[in-house]
Amino acid sequence: MATIPLATEGAFVVGVSPAMVTLESVVAEIAVTNLPILLTGEIGTGKETFARRIHELSTRRDAPLIRVSCASTDARQFLGYADLTADGNGAWSNSGTIFFDEISELDAACQRKLLYALPDGDAAPRNGCLSARVISTTSRNMDDEVRAGRFRSELFYRINGVCLRLHPLRDRREDIQPLAECFLTKHATRLGRPRPTLSAPTLEALVNHSWPGNIRELENVVKKIVVLNDESLAISELSQSRPSGRPNAAVSPSFSLKVAARAASREAERELILKALARTRWNRKRAAQELQISYKSLLYKLKQIGLQDTETN
DSSP states (O other): EEEEOSSSSSEEEESSSSHHHHHHHHHHHTSSSSSOEEEEOSSOOOHHHHHHHHHHSSTTTSSOOEEGGGGGGTTTTTTGGGGBOOOOTTTTTOOSSSETGGGGGOHHHHHHHHHHHOOOOOOOTTTTTOOOOOEEEESHHHHHHTTTSSSSSSHHHHHHHEEEEEOGGGGOOHHHHHHHHHHHHHHHHHHHHOOOOOOOHHHHHOOOOOOOOOOHHHHHHHHHHHHHOOHHHHHTTSBOOOTTBOOOTGGGGGGGHHHHHHHHHHHHHHHHHHHHHHHTTTOHHHHHHHSSSOOOOOOHHHHHTOOOOOSOO
């Protein structure tokens, strides 16, 4: 069994699947090196959690981990954070870890700046080089990004010392129950509520769901169970079909017409949002324009369906 700490607090996400056990073993091996690491996987698979896990296991654990949100930065501010102030010779001084979140979102100007700031293999460090350990994440296919000319190939090779792929939750269903139990404890403690016990039908519904939002979506559903103290209402927003397309008998009998209508509406809204995000390559502002809603409304809806940028990015 592998135990992986959450991005915040001292709680643990438990993984029992072969993929998670193998990944934890690899992380333990490479964390103590200085190799740049690229974490890939769908939105919500826990890439930030693993970035923090690697930092905590490294020899740099006592130095800061600095998170750079690549989707919300521009060339004027990029690498100009207070914790990365340059010394008199222009060399960036930081002995910790720099975490580039969604590095594929960087524009061309930022990519140029980062390429210059990263050391060139075994070559002697030059002024302006980062001394920090570099960990990057992406939810895109980087080979496609490079081929399409959207991401510099030389930068890709420098950040890709080791590439680790986080599998989606639908491919490791044996982890769903341990994760759900962990989140029950976490949110019951946080909210000062009694810790619910999941019924067999609810567990079956959770295991059979496709989880397009991955761990983030699962945690959102479990939190609702704790808050509402009503399993059937909390899981009513899940897809009403098994992966095979057959009706999910675990949840459908408990639906009232009102709950079913609300669930169908939410599911349709979820599908429209996901399709808009896919068309715009997860550019949230463009997706909001396509959906004819405000950017703030889209962020709120993403939070509702468990796809916001939170601790399980």
